[in-house]
Amino acid sequence: MIEIENVHKSFGSLEVLKGIDLTVDKGEVLTVIGGSGSGKSTLLTCINGLEPINGGRIVVDGIEVHAKSTDLNKLRQKIGIVFQQFNAFPHLTVLENVTLAPRKVLGMSKAQAEEVAVKQLTHVGLGDKLGVYPTRMSGGQQQRMAIARALAMSPSYMLFDEVTSALDPMLVGEVLDTLRMLASEGMTMICVTHEMKFAREVSDRVAFFHKGVMAEIAPPAELFGAPKDPELQKFLAATH
Amino acid sequence: MFGYTFQWKQALARLPQMLDGALVTMQIAILSMVIGIVLAVLLTVFRRSGSRILGAIATTWVEVARNTPALFQIYMAHFGLASFGIHLSPYVSLLVGITFNNAGYLAENFRGALKAIPETQTRAGRSLGMSPLQAFRYIVMPQMLRIAFLPMTNQMVWAVLMTSLGVTVGMNTDLFGVTQALNALTFRTFELFAIAAVIFYLIVKVIQTAARLIAWRLFRY
Numbered sequence: 101m102i103e104i105e106n107v108h109k110s111f112g113s114l115e116v117l118k119g120i121d122l123t124v125d126k127g128e129v130l131t132v133i134g135g136s137g138s139g140k141s142t143l144l145t146c147i148n149g150l151e152p153i154n155g156g157r158i159v160v161d162g163i164e165v166h167a168k169s170t171d172l173n174k175l176r177q178k179i180g181i182v183f184q185q186f187n188a189f190p191h192l193t194v195l196e197n198v199t200l201a202p203r204k205v206l207g208m209s210k211a212q213a214e215e216v217a218v219k220q221l222t223h224v225g226l227g228d229k230l231g232v233y234p235t236r237m238s239g240g241q242q243q244r245m246a247i248a249r250a251l252a253m254s255p256s257y258m259l260f261d262e263v264t265s266a267l268d269p270m271l272v273g274e275v276l277d278t279l280r281m282l283a284s285e286g287m288t289m290i291c292v293t294h295e296m297k298f299a300r301e302v303s304d305r306v307a308f309f310h311k312g313v314m315a316e317i318a319p320p321a322e323l324f325g326a327p328k329d330p331e332l333q334k335f336l337a338a339t340h
Numbered sequence: 341m342f343g344y345t346f347q348w349k350q351a352l353a354r355l356p357q358m359l360d361g362a363l364v365t366m367q368i369a370i371l372s373m374v375i376g377i378v379l380a381v382l383l384t385v386f387r388r389s390g391s392r393i394l395g396a397i398a399t400t401w402v403e404v405a406r407n408t409p410a411l412f413q414i415y416m417a418h419f420g421l422a423s424f425g426i427h428l429s430p431y432v433s434l435l436v437g438i439t440f441n442n443a444g445y446l447a448e449n450f451r452g453a454l455k456a457i458p459e460t461q462t463r464a465g466r467s468l469g470m471s472p473l474q475a476f477r478y479i480v481m482p483q484m485l486r487i488a489f490l491p492m493t494n495q496m497v498w499a500v501l502m503t504s505l506g507v508t509v510g511m512n513t514d515l516f517g518v519t520q521a522l523n524a525l526t527f528r529t530f531e532l533f534a535i536a537a538v539i540f541y542l543i544v545k546v547i548q549t550a551a552r553l554i555a556w557r558l559f560r561y
Contacts, residue, residue: 148467150463150466150467173466173469173470173471174469176466176467176468176469177468177469180467181467183460183463183464183467185458185460187460187461187463187464189461189464189465189479190483190561191482191483191486191561200468200478200479201465201468201469201470204470204474204478205468205469205470205474206469233560233561235561246464249468250467250468253468253469
């Protein structure tokens with residue numbers, strides 16, 4: 101379970117999160133929508149401790165993320181994150197991209213790590229690309245590789261930060277299909293996205309962020325069908 | 341006008357001795373590069389560590405290595421340290437001086453290379469549970485070494501040529517030192533140094549060709 105309590109986060113004098121309260125249950129798929137600068141991506145990087153917070157607390161499976169005593173390297177093993185920019189490691193093949201962290205962080209043997217990696221890469225449809233360098237692949241393929249790389253650590257949670265925003269419209273579908281597959285398998289996911297149709301289909305709940313505040317949260321039918329917050333109404337009108 | 345008669349035979353008879361010297365020159369250049377690269381990586385880590393003391397050490401090293409003559413650096417290793425009771429042999433002094441120089445220049449090359457690697461690479465590594473050092477070791481450093489590969493080759497060439505400065509601290513087993521000693525013995529000055537120059541040139545060509553092969557073998561992406 102991810103518990104977010106009254107989280108405040110500022111970059112310099114700019115407050116991007118103004119007291120967020122949110123709980124994500126095991127197995128839940130939460131999507132976060134909202135305009136640029138609404139703080140939704142920042143929230144994800146706070147959850148796995150890549151960014152410090154200025155107030156409140158985030159607790160993942162009983163472990164407070166930003167406590168001094170928390171071993172973040174260990175905690176991050178259970179929270180996978182995939183970014184808008186795929187961040188493929190260009191000097192490693194697809195297989196090596198995926199086996200690196202299991203080997204160096206989890207201490208798996210090469211054979212063990214490769215078994216896990218092949219399984220995950222096959223799962224995302226890249227079973228035939230093992231020896232290829234990422235720069236030779238399309239954006240969609242690189243992004244699916246990034247997903248497999250995160251999954252190879254057997255995380256309990258997956259965070260997706262606008263993973264289709266940097267892709268050609270043609271390639272968005274294959275990545276969203278991968279996310280749908282994970283959702284149907286019961287993975288606990290928080291997806292920050294601009295894909296409204298996707299949010300509507302796969303989410304258990306959808307949260308709308310506006311100017312650092314979670315303005316509304318509801319199951320998709322309710323949030324899209326009968327939005328209460330005036331800003332959300334404006335946002336949906338603009339995106340539909 | 342020219343009272344000098346070339347006597348190549350006499351000079352060429354000394355070729356085996358000069359080639360032995362060339363081996364010593366290669367040995368010093370290779371050692372100074374290997375140790376220099378390790379030190380340069382260390383200096384790079386120091387500069388990124390955020391520690392003011394480590395950062396100051398690295399910056400001072402780079403500044404002195406790059407902005408003072410290599411000859412001064414070799415002199416300091418030999419005569420400078422001797423003032424404090426540390427007596428290094430000519431071989432070790434030369435090695436220390438060139439290594440110091442290599443590390444400084446390479447650290448600066450690495451810094452430039454690092455600028456070309458997006459911060460998000462480290463972030464991606466950290467998000468997979470890697471420590472900062474692991475992310476540097478497995479993700480950033482290999483990319484850095486590739487970008488800095490050409491400057492590293494240049495530095496290797498420079499290291500070979502810098503060995504000729506060893507003669508000033510009494511080095512007489514490297515290519516230049518041997519040539520100098522033979523010159524004192526035979527006075528075939530032009531011939532001997534011309535041969536030495538050709539050997540230096542060939543060594544450099546071998547290095548450049550080898551570097552090209554290594555790059556082709558190593559950087560497949």
